[in-house]
Amino acid sequence: MGDRDVTDGAGNMPKNCYFSGFLALIVVIAAGSLAPATAEFSGNTHELAAQSARPRIIIHPRHLGPNAKRYCRSWLAKEYRVSGPVIVPQMRCWWN
DSSP: OGGGGOOOSGGGHHHHHHHHHHHHHHHHHHHHHHHHHHHHTSOSHHHHHHHSOOOOOOOOOSSSOTTOOEEEEEEEEEEEETTEEEEEEEEEEEEO
16 A cells, blocks of 8 residues: 555656757757857868869870870779778870
């Protein structure tokens, strides 16, 4: 008859779920509002470097004539990686 005084905590379950859900919502909102502020100050040097023009390289082959041309063949190949097969570009070039 004294079993009514013993509780197993199941009566507090809905309150705990609501509190945990509310706490998770607050954390997500706080993290979402902080992300744009940190991205703004991450550094503009990388963006400027990506926009600058790449230096032009001129190659003069020594043993080929002045009219030598460079030919390239490109294709897509499957490489096997830990995350699974990946299709990557391949290129082979030669002088003629």
